[in-house]
Amino acid sequence: MERSHIGENAIKVLYVDDEPDLNDLAKAYLQSHYGVAVITADSAQAALSLLGDDRFDAVVSDYQMPGMDGLELLVKLRKEMNDIPFILFTGRGREEVVIEALNNGADYYIQKGGEPRAAFAELHHKIKLAVERRRAAVKLRESESRFRGIIENAHAGYFLMSLDGKLLDVNHSWLSMHGMESKNDALGKDLIGFLAAEDKERGSEILEMLLHGECSNPTDLHFRRKDGGTGIYTLTASPVIEGLGFLGVEGFCFDVTEVRSIAEELGSSRKRHDELFRTMDEGVAMHELVYKDGKAVDYIILDVNPAFERILGIRREDAVGRLATEVYGVPKAPFLSQYESVAENGIPLKMEVHFEPMNTFFDISVTSSERGKFSTLFFDTTKSKVMTEEIRAQSDEIQTQNEQLQAQREELMETYDKVVRSNHQLKDSEEKWKSVIDATSDGVVEYDLCTDRIIVNPRIRSLLGYSVGDITLRMEQMVALIHPEDRPKMEQRLKRYLHGEAELFHSEHRVQGQDGRYYWTMVRMKVIERDEGGKASKMLGTVQDINASKIAEEALRTANRKLNLLNTITRHDLRNQLMILQGNVTILREMLKGEEQLNCLKRMDKTLSNIEHHIEFTKLYDNLGSERPRWHDLSQLSRRVLRSAKTEGVSLQIDIDGLEVYADPMLEKVLHNLADNSIRHGGNVSRIKLHWYQEGKDAVIVYEDNGRGIPAEYREHLFEKGKGHNTGLGLFLSREILSITGIGIDEAGDEKGARFRMKIPEGSFRLKAASNG
Incomplete structure (x- = not known):
């Protein structure tokens, strides 16, 4: 056995259980294997x-x-603020116990049972997690205290505001920025009251947005000071949310009065520069190189002046922010190598060039004040040549436009042909769609909201x-057919859905119906058309018959109630006792060495394993009815189950081809139990036969073997819990599995063999040929 030393800083646990043996086992495991100090009660x-x-x-x-159970102990501790x-x-596995424990403040819930090592390993893991989480919470409170100290000493003004706009807290910097000496001068007052008149409306809008849980961007506002002056403060704030609750707003104010004054002076200087930029006769453009793999491949036009537009005939909005190759319509950026040289080394350049795309000569001066960027100042030096070339260019342009017009005419004719073909295809598609709608097994509905x-x-x-002719086609009359409760x-x-709060309209x-009875249906619809204002005008969807599904759900609930009763009776007490035995056997195995003693322990292990197998058998009841019943191909299912x-050496005669049964997914367990009983208790069974016949509107499935039959004294209580062999x-x-969908079972055999009859009501069986038709 692994032993762990209990150190001075070991976790100390109080273990509470009314079974002394389990207390001793827990203490032994936790102390010896994990070094946890355990005191029991x-x-x-x-x-x-x-x-x-x-x-x-x-x-x-x-x-x-x-006396007091575990939940009452938990509630009392939490009421005492512990x-x-x-x-x-615990071995109690009811869901309501788990929910109540967690709702009352339990950190974890662990179910007893299974192999002791795994159970106590998980318990130790949860103890460690819970203790570490609590220690972390203590450290968090200490961290919050330190954070409060940081806020109090921050240079920015801090404030906390309630939902009604009142100041709940401010720091010393806030007081200093507003010329105040004491928090009493600020607390309890409206934050809006500190704003200057020109910003009260805008500030109210920002605070209203914050009080509705939205965040705001940093905003400059004019605040009044106590001495009568004003200052420009950048306000940044956000909602205070704790859990699912909205508590208020907190934020900071930064005094930017001096910074904004400098910005105004810079703005004035920029205005003078911009005025000169706009009134120059020469064209001016600013650019930035575009690199690929370390080499300039193009440049972006950052800004141009009016002269640029006048000289080149390119509008500012068509040039700024675009690549030179796009603006000038050329595969390679004009004069890229010369511009790259200036932008890289900063040495100015003046050159006369001929720009072939415009057939124009330019005098260009190139300068750079920042690596990767450059500016050009240019003017036209060949006005007379340009005029001649413009006439030629206009002629070429007219020719090009004529070609474009011809191409557009051909394109329009092609588009017209496509529209005609599309109309024919649309008509065919509508006819096919109507055929699909009429043939589908689900109902299809189209609702015109207009x-x-x-x-x-x-x-x-x-x-x-x-x-x-029996059903109206008006929405209000259709609604009248729906059950008043639904x-x-x-x-x-x-x-x-129509207000945009759901992606799909879904209703059960x-x-x-015509006979006055109500039938469960499931409707799914979506908007397929909207008007010009975006409002829904037409919906399309399906109507599905789910009446059988709803009946099945009620059957499942009935089954689960039955299973919970059995689960309560068996598992809790058995698991506690089994865990004690397994734990002590494990401890004995580690202590004993003799072969005869170990063999004895092995036999005990096997016995305990058998007991645990019987306990686990009851878990089948947890699954019983947990899934919806479904249609089973009884021929395929019986062949697969009986052969496994x-x-x-047993002859299997299965004569139920084409029969399908509506039953719980555990139907195969029924067939397996019947076959297992034949093999175990039927003596020398050499034949098993499965066939069916119709009895009125019901179907009867017969399972029989040629064994020694079931003794008369067992037949009366054959289907009761705890009766019979094993x-x-x-x-x-x-019987419980079959009863979920109303199927009955009885035994009508004799000394020639067992004979079980399963009676299936109308609606719970069908033939394949009928279902496929």
Whole structure:
């Protein structure tokens, strides 16, 4: 056995359980394997006494104890403001116990059972996590205290505002920025009251936005000071949210009065520069190189003056922010190598060039004040040449335009042909769509919100037993057919969907049929058309018959109630005792060395494993009814199950081809139990036969073997829990599985063999040929 030393800083745990053996086992495991100091208590009252006299890092408690149970102990500790980590360690597996424990402040919930090493390893892990989390919380409170010190000494003005706009807290910098000496001068006053008149309206809008939980960008506002002066403060704030609650607003103010004054002076200087830039006769443009793999491949035009537009005939909005190759319509940026040289080394350059795309001569001066960027100042030196070239260019342009017009005419003709073909295709598509709608097994509905008109396919009418003339096509009359209890929820979901609060309109509700009965339907619809204002004008969707599904859900709930009863009776007490035995066997194995003793322990292990197998068998009841019933191909299912049930050497006669049964997914467990009973208890069974016949509107499935039959004394209580050979649970479980969908079972055999009959009501069986038709 692994041993761990209990050090001075070891976690100290109070372990509470009314079973002394389990207390001793837990103490032995936690102390020897994990170095946890454990003090045990056999009741909640004893635990409260120990908690008052000593310090513990965590409490581990059983749930079911005489007097005060584990949950009551937890509630009492939390009412006394004791936040010690609390772990519920119990064999009770009910979901409501788990929820109540966690709602009352339990840190973790662990279910007993299984192999002791794994159980106590998980318990130790949860103890460690809970203790570390609590220690982290203590450190967080200390961190918050330090954070408060930082806020108080920050240079920026800090404020905390309530939901009604009142100041709840400010720091010393806030007081200093507003010329105040004491927090009493600020606390309880409206933050808006500190704003200058020109910013009160804008400040109110910002604070209103913050008080609705939205964040704001840093904003400059004019604040009044106590001495009558004003200052420009940058306000940055955000909502204070704790959990799901909105508590108020907090933020900082930065005095930027001097910075804004300097910015105004810079702005004036920039205005003078911009005026000169706009009035120059020479064209001016500023650029930035574009690199690829370390080499300039193009340049972006950053800004141009009016002369640039006048000289080149390129509008500012068509040039700024675009690549030179795009602006000038050339594959390579003009004069790129010369511009790159200036932008890289900063040496100015003056040159006369001929720009072939414009057939123009320019005098260009190039300068650079920042690496990678350059400016050009240019003017036209060949006005006469330009005029001649312009005439030629205009002629070429006219020719080009004519070609473009011809190309556009051809394109329009091609587009017209495509539209004609599309109209024909659309008509064909509409006819196909109508055929699909009429043939689908689900109902299809189209709702015109403008005319309140509904178009449905024949499936909806047949679904509810109406003829073509029996159902109206107005929305208000359709709504009147919906069950009164379901109508408000359906209308609310439709309203939410039309307001954009859901991606799909989905509703499950009951609709009155021709016979006056209500049938469950599921409706899914989406908007397919909207008007010019974006409002929904037409919806399309499907209507599905889910009446059988709803009946199945009720059957599942009934099954789960039955299973919970059995689960409560068996697992809790058995798991506690089994865990004690397994734990002590494990300890003995580590202590004993003799071969005969170890063999004895192995036999005990096997016995305990068998017991645990029987306990796990009850878990089948947790699954019983947990899934919806479905249609089973009984021929395929029976062949697969019977061949896997150790039936070697037994003749299998299965005569149920084409029969499908609506039953719980655990139907195969029923067939397996019947075959297992034949092999185990039927003697020399050499034949198993499965066939069916119709009895009125019901179907009867017969399972029979040629064994020695079931003794008369067992038949009366054959399907009761605990009766028969072995555990007596197999046939009890089989009856419960079948009853979920109303299937009955009885035994009508004799000394020639066992004979079980399963009676299936109308609607729960079908033939493949009928279902596929």
